[in-house]
Amino acid sequence: MPDENPTEGGVVAERLTHLFNTVHPAGRKPYSTAEVAKAINEKAGERILSPTYLWQLKSGKRTDPTHSRLMALADFFGVPVAYFYEDDTARRTDEQLELATALSNPSIRQLALAANGLSDGTLNALLAMIQSARHIEGLDPASDDGA
């Protein structure tokens, strides 16, 4: 039988795809499966998974990985293991994912920490400044899908 159903086929696939699309250094296109596999293996110092298998997981051909491999993946993307299976963990994590990648830039982390405690008025003024800077540098307006 042709398995078309994307939700039944695998939550893991869905979440993984989402991670690939969203978690990557700014100004860079998404990681390839080969890159991620290589990074994971090198960090671990042993072979954890192959590029092909990672692709199979991502595309739903394989659905239920060994816990140790899932841990390695979660670690790489900086999400808790439960992200791949539990809905509200995923939702909460997603909200923080974009912020977390932004904060992987040391300058931005510094910025955020420095801004902590400032009055709302000042924060708004700063935000306005940043928005025009984005415009000047030819970036998209920052998405503000506030909770």
Add this chain to the structure above:
Amino acid sequence: MPDENPTEGGVVAERLTHLFNTVHPAGRKPYSTAEVAKAINEKAGERILSPTYLWQLKSGKRTDPTHSRLMALADFFGVPVAYFYEDDTARRTDEQLELATALSNPSIRQLALAANGLSDGTLNALLAMIQSARHIEGLDPASDDGA
């Protein structure tokens, strides 16, 4: 032959054995593997694992179960999945998420997100501005404990 080498079979076996020994209704002897397997399968409404396999995990003959099975076991014994592994991975990701939640001020979130992708020069300029704003508003200079 005396007790098997406890490290040989892996952490999972050790933890699982401990759970079998300690987690059971008072005034009752420990669950048998068959009991646990049956309980898990009945609760799930489908076959998750066999008694034999559970015993193999417990005794270290099998070491790296599928994540879904591990979840079922953790659920039965009422422990988090991470319990079965020496999970400093989990601890590290948790810390990461803490940083994100710590910055729960929506304005600062917005600020950080908007700043994402800006050039280093602009970021430095912004940081300088923020620093003087702190001064003006009578706040301490932002601590910059790097790393």
Add this chain to the structure above:
DNA sequence: TAGTTCCGTCAACCAAAGTGAATGTGAGGA
């Protein structure tokens, strides 16, 4: 246009996870 490289995709294969059925053993019970 041809050569190179990287990537996603696929199919055949291998190894390890997971099962079923049989054997051994000790505790009751008639």
Add this chain to the structure above:
DNA sequence: TCCTCACATTCACTTTGGTTGACGGAACTA
């Protein structure tokens, strides 16, 4: 003593997680 029941243990077998190697297409270069 013999039977039986519940459990741990073992092993040959099946299933599926995971790998290897190859192919075609897109992007870059000469």
